[in-house]
Amino acid sequence: MGGIVPAGSSQTHVELRGVTKRFGGTVALDSVDISVRAGTVHAFVGENGAGKSTAGKILAGVLTPDAGRLLLHGAETAFRSPRAALDRGITMVAQELSLVPSRSVIDNVFLGIESRRGPFVRAAADRFAELVAEYGIGAEPDANVGRLAVAEQQKVEILRALARRAELIVMDEPTARLTSEQAVALRRTVRSLAERGVTVVYVSHFLDEVLAVADDVTILRDGRVIRSGPAADENRRTLIEGIVGRAIEAAFPTRRPRDLPAPVVLRARGLSRAGSFEDVDLEVRAGEIVTLAGLVGSGRSEVLRCIFGADRATAGSMTLDGRPYEPRSPRRAIRDGVAMVPESRKAHGLLPRRSVRENVTLPHLGRFVTAGGFVRTGGERVEADRATTAVGLTGATIASVMAELSGGNQQKSLFARWLVGRPRLFLADEPTRGVDVGAKRGIYDVLVSLAAEGMAVLVVSSELEEVLGLAHRILVMRGGRLVGELDGAAATRTEVMELAFGAAA
Amino acid sequence: MSPGSGTAVRRVRRLRAADFGIVWVTVALFVLLSRTSDVFLTAANLRNVLDQQALLLIAGSALTLTLISGHFDISVSASHINAAIVTALIVNESGSAVAAIAGGVAIGAAVGLLNGVVVAWVRINSFIATLATSFVFYGVGFLLSERSIIRISDRDFSQLARGRSAGVTNATWIAVAVVVVFWVLLERTRFGRHVFAAGGNPEAARLAGVRVEGIVLTSFLLTGAAAGLAGALSASKTLTAQPSDDFSFVFAVLTAVIVGGTSISGGEGAVWRTVFGAFFTAFMLNGFNLHQIDPIIQRLIQGSVILVAVAADNWTRSRRSA
Numbered sequence: 001m002g003g004i005v006p007a008g009s010s011q012t013h014v015e016l017r018g019v020t021k022r023f024g025g026t027v028a029l030d031s032v033d034i035s036v037r038a039g040t041v042h043a044f045v046g047e048n049g050a051g052k053s054t055a056g057k058i059l060a061g062v063l064t065p066d067a068g069r070l071l072l073h074g075a076e077t078a079f080r081s082p083r084a085a086l087d088r089g090i091t092m093v094a095q096e097l098s099l100v101p102s103r104s105v106i107d108n109v110f111l112g113i114e115s116r117r118g119p120f121v122r123a124a125a126d127r128f129a130e131l132v133a134e135y136g137i138g139a140e141p142d143a144n145v146g147r148l149a150v151a152e153q154q155k156v157e158i159l160r161a162l163a164r165r166a167e168l169i170v171m172d173e174p175t176a177r178l179t180s181e182q183a184v185a186l187r188r189t190v191r192s193l194a195e196r197g198v199t200v201v202y203v204s205h206f207l208d209e210v211l212a213v214a215d216d217v218t219i220l221r222d223g224r225v226i227r228s229g230p231a232a233d234e235n236r237r238t239l240i241e242g243i244v245g246r247a248i249e250a251a252f253p254t255r256r257p258r259d260l261p262a263p264v265v266l267r268a269r270g271l272s273r274a275g276s277f278e279d280v281d282l283e284v285r286a287g288e289i290v291t292l293a294g295l296v297g298s299g300r301s302e303v304l305r306c307i308f309g310a311d312r313a314t315a316g317s318m319t320l321d322g323r324p325y326e327p328r329s330p331r332r333a334i335r336d337g338v339a340m341v342p343e344s345r346k347a348h349g350l351l352p353r354r355s356v357r358e359n360v361t362l363p364h365l366g367r368f369v370t371a372g373g374f375v376r377t378g379g380e381r382v383e384a385d386r387a388t389t390a391v392g393l394t395g396a397t398i399a400s401v402m403a404e405l406s407g408g409n410q411q412k413s414l415f416a417r418w419l420v421g422r423p424r425l426f427l428a429d430e431p432t433r434g435v436d437v438g439a440k441r442g443i444y445d446v447l448v449s450l451a452a453e454g455m456a457v458l459v460v461s462s463e464l465e466e467v468l469g470l471a472h473r474i475l476v477m478r479g480g481r482l483v484g485e486l487d488g489a490a491a492t493r494t495e496v497m498e499l500a501f502g503a504a505a
Numbered sequence: 506m507s508p509g510s511g512t513a514v515r516r517v518r519r520l521r522a523a524d525f526g527i528v529w530v531t532v533a534l535f536v537l538l539s540r541t542s543d544v545f546l547t548a549a550n551l552r553n554v555l556d557q558q559a560l561l562l563i564a565g566s567a568l569t570l571t572l573i574s575g576h577f578d579i580s581v582s583a584s585h586i587n588a589a590i591v592t593a594l595i596v597n598e599s600g601s602a603v604a605a606i607a608g609g610v611a612i613g614a615a616v617g618l619l620n621g622v623v624v625a626w627v628r629i630n631s632f633i634a635t636l637a638t639s640f641v642f643y644g645v646g647f648l649l650s651e652r653s654i655i656r657i658s659d660r661d662f663s664q665l666a667r668g669r670s671a672g673v674t675n676a677t678w679i680a681v682a683v684v685v686v687f688w689v690l691l692e693r694t695r696f697g698r699h700v701f702a703a704g705g706n707p708e709a710a711r712l713a714g715v716r717v718e719g720i721v722l723t724s725f726l727l728t729g730a731a732a733g734l735a736g737a738l739s740a741s742k743t744l745t746a747q748p749s750d751d752f753s754f755v756f757a758v759l760t761a762v763i764v765g766g767t768s769i770s771g772g773e774g775a776v777w778r779t780v781f782g783a784f785f786t787a788f789m790l791n792g793f794n795l796h797q798i799d800p801i802i803q804r805l806i807q808g809s810v811i812l813v814a815v816a817a818d819n820w821t822r823s824r825r826s827a
Contacts, residue, residue, distance in 0.1 A: 310712055331714040340712065348712055351705040353773050362702055363713040365695040373694045417713070 012074065013038035013168055013199045014059060014090070019068030021054055021223075023434075028054040030223040031068065036168070036201060036216070041194050043202045043214035043231065047243055047464060047497070051223040056170040056203045060092035061085030089167035093157045093174060101146030108145050109159045127163070135162055136192050151182035158189065168199040175209060176297055187213045205295055207239050207501055221245050240501065244464070244493040252469035253441075253448045255489065262286040263321070265456035266307065266425050271316035276302035277480040280316070284425065284456040289447060291488070292460045293467040294477035294500050300460040301343050303477070304427045307458070308340040309333035321424060334363050339418035341411070343429035343460070349414045352403035356393070356413050357384040359402050364420045387416035392442045408439025415446050426450050429460045444470060464493050478502050526817060527766050527778060531785040538788060542795040550791070552673060558787050559666075559680035560585075560735040560742075565758045565779045566687035567731035572762055573691070574724040575704035575771030576631035580620055581732040581755040583642035584613040588736025589746035590646050593655040596662050596740075605662070606737045613733015614726055616642055621722030643750040650748040657744040666741035676738050683731060688776040700724060705772025761786055764814045786810075 014036050021029040029051045036042045036059075044052035057063040058070070061079030069076055072088055079085040082092065099108050109131070110124045128141050139155050148156070154174060161169050171190070175183040183206075190200050190213050204210055210217060211231060218228040219242040226242045234242075262285040271280040277299030284290050292300045305311045307318065309327025318325045320336055327333040330340070342348035351359050361368065361380050368380045384398045391412040396405050402413065411431065418426065428447065432440045447470060451457045461467050467474055471488035476499035484499040538545040545551075564581050571578045588609035595605040616638060623634040657663075666676040691697040702710035703720045711717050735754075740746045765782025767774025789810065793803045 308712070329714075330712045331716060334714040342709075342712055347706075348708050350709060351702055351772065353705055354701060358698060358701070362698065362710070362715070365698055369695045373696055375693060375695055375698065 011038045012036070012071075014073075015071040016055065016058065016065075017069045017071065019055075019058060019065045019070070021051075021058065021063060021065050027223050029058070029065070032220075032223070032225050034218050034225060034228060036199060038167075038199050039194055039197045040215040041190055041200045041202055041213055042216045042218065043204060043210040044218050044220060045205060045207065045210055045239060045243060046220035047205065047462075049463065050220040050243070052203050052205075052220050053172055054223075055218075055220065056092065056172055056201055059085070059168070059201060060090055060170045062092060086164055086166065089165060090170070091161045091164060091166045091168075092170040092172065093154065093161060094172050099145050099153055099156060099160075101144075103145060104141065105139050105143050105145055105148075105156050105159075106141040108156050109163050111160070113164060131159060131163055135159075135196055135198075137162075137189055149182075150177045151179075151185065154178075154186065155189065158193075162198070166198070168201065169193070170201040170203065172203045173205070174202070175204065175206060183209065205501075207236050210239070211235070219243055236501075240494060240497050244497050252465075253445050255470075255472070256287075256448065256452055258285065258287050258472055260285075262288060262454075264319075265321055266325075266458070267319045268307070269317050271303065271306060271313050271318065273302055273306055273311060274314045276311075277477070280477075280482050282475060282482065284458050286424075286454045286456055287451050288472045289451045289457045289459060289470050289488075290473045290475060291467045291471035292458065292475050292477060293462075293464075293496050296462060298477040298500070299480040300477050301429050304340060304429050304458065304460055307333075307425075308338055308427055310340070310342075334421070337422070337424035338427065339421065339423035339425070340427040341414045341418070341429060341431055343433070345407075345410055345414055345434075350402050350410060352401075354402060355398065356388065356396065356400050356402060356405070356416075357381060357398040359413055360384045360387055360398065360416045361420055363417060367420075383420050384416070387419040388413065390419050391416045391446050406439070408435045408442070411435050411443060412439065412446075415443065423455060426455050426457045427459075428457070430462060431459060432461075432463065432466065464496060467496060468493065476500055524766075527764065527781045527785060527814075531781045531788065534785060534788045534792070538792045538795070542792070544795050545791065548672070550795075552677075554784075554787050554791050555677045556674045558783050559674070559676040560739055561754075561758055561761055562680040562780065562783050563683045563735045563738070564728070564732045564754070565761045565783055566684050566776050567728040568758055569762050569765075569767050569774055569776050569779045570687060570691060570700055571631075571724045571728045572767050572769060573704045573771060573774045574700045574721050575707065576624060576721060576724070577769075578617075578620060578635045578725060578728050579632060579752065579755055580616055580635040580639040580642065581728065581758055582752050583639040583646070584616040584729050584732035585736040585739065585754050586747075586749060586751070587616065587642050587646045587649070588613045588733035589740040590650045590655060590748060592737040592740040593657050593746035594649065596657050596659055597655070600659060602662055602665055605740075606665070606734070609737030609740070610730050610733040613736065614730040616732075617726040617729020618722075620729065621725035624725060625718040625721040639752070640750070643748070646748040650746065652748060654745055654747045657740065657746075660744065662741055663744050664741075666738045676742065679734070679738065683734070684776060684780060687727075687731075691776055696720070696723070701772060703771075757786075760811060764811060766814075769815075 012035050016032055016034045019029055019032045032055060034055060044055055046052045054063060058065050061082045061084050064080065070078060077088065085091065100111060106124050106128050109128060125141065132138055137155055137159055139152065139159060145153060145156060175186055178186060187209065190202065193200055202214060211234065214231040216229065217231045217234055219226040219239065221243060264283050265286050266284045268280055268282050272278045280303055292303065294300050302311065306313045309330050309332055325336060357380065361384055365375060368376050370376060381398065388398055393409055393412050393416065396409050402410060431443050435443065447457055447459065459470060468491060473488055474486040474491050474496060475482055476484045476496060478500055486495055564585065568578055568581060591612045592605045592609035595608045596602065620635050620638055623629050624631045666674065668675045670678060691700065699715045699720045702715050703717045707717050761783035762779045763769060764785055765778030767778050
């Protein structure tokens, strides 16, 4: 419990003062003050989107603040790039590792800082051995990095940082992809780094881990620092309370009462996909909005993708409107009346170079084609217009090129895509990610009206307000399993978070 | 909202003008050559340029489709050569021009089908896959022809490509028809929409219910068939067919497609672009000859023009996404 006496003194290593960072219309950090002591492990905690990763990235020069100051050893400084931060001894081990998989461990560790003799790279074996001895982190120098397990790759990434004489390492969700044994091993590594005088900023939403490894904890919520202090003063409950805070009322449409008993549209029994989620039982009724809550990586998106046929379930069964439903492809799912707005609209949703009209009608062209396969653009335009009007597309038309739309309008277009058809089951994964506040309300209105028209709506969301504000029922997932169900109208933020974090408190 | 949308509209207009760059430079080159050469703007010269571009346009229209679907097809040369050989063999054997052309198109389609299966289902990178199938079919060409030039004995068979209506060769008319077919296919049909979707964002297309594999396979099939038609017409034009392992035809076709502005990364492009790309390069070569420019210098200029075209395309593209 941070019980080890910090090797670091009370000397401040790095400090953020009044730092503000905006992304488009959203404020990720709002005048934040954080002070990190040298030679300590300092955890940043908060729910998804609280600003903890953003703060870490600003320290490491990955992001530059819009306002505020950064002090390194008491002197004001500014990092224009990760490179500039590294020159001053600060680097980051990101969630997505940045190694060269086809090269050896030793090549990766010294990549870009090879010591040279003329044009030839000098054997780095001695340097590597020194590094391993100095920090007590072992790795097989000649192993091919691509063949290593994630945990080993992470060590290589840390060694790489140390080889560059990093004095402060920012780790962003370092255990998100590790097994629990590997996570314990990583904690030991982190502690040993601190004992050897390296400062570690540890960004994580795993509270037990934070309590076990950190000397200091900073709690962030909605881009603000709630408090910052010794980890020894915190426990699970105090952390959760700090992370959740009081409910902030966002603009939500009024929850419509369900006409119970409404028929069950989707029923899943024992649905599993090896490696992603297990034994999920759920039901969504006509006219009902169910939200699927949980931490990032808890298997929520994967459940949605299986229901939509984007991935295949490895076990379990589903029914749609009481009939057996086995989606072998999104194409079949769409034909059976299922729609999905995917998690990443850029990667999985949009055709950026095509018009809104073409994007919106893509799954439904069959309705507009003649026997010869020609698209009747007249009817297509009418439908695209109707659907985009229904979702409240503003400041753009169906002739606009998708890439030129705002995030909110792009997202609304993806909703419009499914309104051209008449889906029975509407799946939405992070429906308001990267969308400004005004467009958010518009999207909530759409979801509520879809349910009011009798569709079954299943929403994955990492935003607690959304989970609470929209849902008739809330299902919570943790570690690939459904761990609880809450009533949408009565549930509190703390209840959801306790289920999501697995509070035994 | 109003000031923001105002700038958005202005930006859109400027980019639209940049989108037609290939049209402006082709027109400019046309005007330049008309003024600097007495021969350029004569009916005979222009008719010649048209006829020379016919085969390239037939294969190029189809290759545009494949590039938009996100893939390369290097085997256009192999299809072209094999189709000429098969056409020549059938004419000499049966005397039927229709059967001969059908045979040429069929062998091209067979190459395309093989490419499509290998790329869409086996998921081998299309550049590598079609390079490999090229070598296979170059070999097939040598086997079919028994390693020698085949001469077509029926001289009337040349009428198929060289015969004229309204003063223009049949090959040109066929090219016009093929261009129109592919243009309409791409711009007006569901299949065309799916081609753009599959090339622009394959995963998004799949999640919108597009059968991406089927679209890719069909694109290769059509490109093979079109290259086959081009090969059959070349047999008619020259009354010979010769086995070889020469990639020059596909590179000429690719040059036209890319100079026209169809993106090599997929999802963007148009058949009309390939038409302009073909005429731009054709006018350029024609101008070189009319002005008697050293063939070595011609190559230097031609290569530089391709670099400039692709660089300009990249530049407008990066500005658009910024």
